Amino acid sequence: MRENQRMLVVDDEASIRRNLAVGMAQRGYEVDSCEMGLSALEKIEAARRSGIPHDFVILDIRLPDIDGLQLLKMIKDVYPDLPVVVISGYGDRQTEEWVKEHHGSAYLDKPFEIDALEAEIRKIGPPEEEERVLRPEPRTEALRSQSAYVFLRGKPGADLSGCFTALSFAEGVCYCDAVTGDWDIVLLVQAPDRRGIWEWVARTVQPLPEIRKYEIHHSERPLLGKDIESFIHHHELMQVAEGMGDEAVDRRTRQLLSAYILLEIDSSCVPSLYATYYFDEDVVYCDMTDHCTMAILLVQGRTCDAIRQAVSRLRSRPGVLRATTLNIVKFQGI
Known part of the structure; x- marks a missing residue:
């Protein structure tokens, strides 16, 4: 085991990132930090590929680009052995239960003392090198x-x-x-x-x-950064490997309302928008088409109002030039 354990702090507040970085560094940890969820995925993947992976992730729920709870689920899907401590100033008992359900290692309400975080980390303990889970290579x-x-x-x-x-x-x-x-x-x-x-x-x-x-x-795959592309690729392989079907994985929930959103996109914003939509909790599928100038999203919600809110949020991202919605309906003749 390495002498100094590595930690990644993911929080959009600079003051919290700084306080955690200073406080944990004083306790002997190597601390990396970022404010965006996509940057966190890139850093995690880059560290793994370099042979010096993070031992812990400290993850805030509210991030500018990705919902933190959704990010927790994605991280644990691809890196099931990586301990993640979730932090939030807006959580409740239900949030804590959700974190446990999706294999978060611990949950802390903000504000908290550095000693409390270190105590949780010591209880968790880093994954042993020989126990790190190898990604499967299923049929693709x-x-x-x-x-x-x-x-x-x-x-x-x-x-x-x-x-x-x-x-x-x-x-x-x-x-x-x-x-x-x-x-x-x-x-x-x-x-x-x-x-x-x-x-x-x-x-x-x-x-x-x-x-x-x-x-x-x-359907086309846009050119993404090497690390985020690697993460998405391995996430897709994990879905197939976990017995979700040899055909295209069906992630639709038939009981929910659904709609297609067609988004005309500024080409300079394609990589960040695609990755953001790919990991969005309301987006079931995200595909780029027309030389990656249009995104086709399938979104789902429990009510018409939930669909409208999702559409409004997704189309308001910087770089979206125009949006069209096609609501899915039950065919009257069927």
Whole structure:
């Protein structure tokens, strides 16, 4: 075990970062810090890859870019052996229970004494080097296939119930959703490559007499920083490895209301926006299309108001130029 244990403090308040850094350094810890959740993921991954990983993470709940509780879940999914102490000035008993449920190592209400934090860390103890969990390398065929969104608009007055049913059960279709707005149906389609997507559309969509027009938007992975890309990649591998299916992992909750948000994005903001949306608690799926100039988000909520609030928050991010919402509805003919 290393003589000095390494700690990462994640908090958006500079004064708290400084106080914790000074206080824990005086007690013999090496302290790294950052104010953003995405920066924390990059630092954790970079430290692991360098062979000098962090022994503890001190994580605030309220962060500017990512909800801290969601960040806890993501960290523990990929680094189950990494102890995380959650801190907050706004928590309650329910928050503490949530932290325990998602394998947080401890919870402290702000303000707290440095001695209290050190006491919690001593009770936890750092993970032993030989016990660090190795990431699995499962089959990844599902991650490598080409996906595309196909938007369909019916002819005026056309009965779309028949083609909706046919498309729902067509080979290669992951999802078929009836929506309100500029389009009538949204499909998520998979094929081995882009040519396969176009061949599927020519074979399955173009012959439908009820469809007036369609658009194809190929899913693309934006260029991200090496460390955040590595974290996302390993998170996806963990989902497959944990028995969530060899096909595309279905994270939808059918009991909730759903909507697609189409966001036109400033190209200079794509990496930060994509990562932020990817880890957002209301976003089920986040895909970039059209040479990474448009993001397609699937969001879910318990009520229409919850969906509206999520849409308002997600579209207000700096770098979003325009937003369109397509609410998913139950097809009247089904």
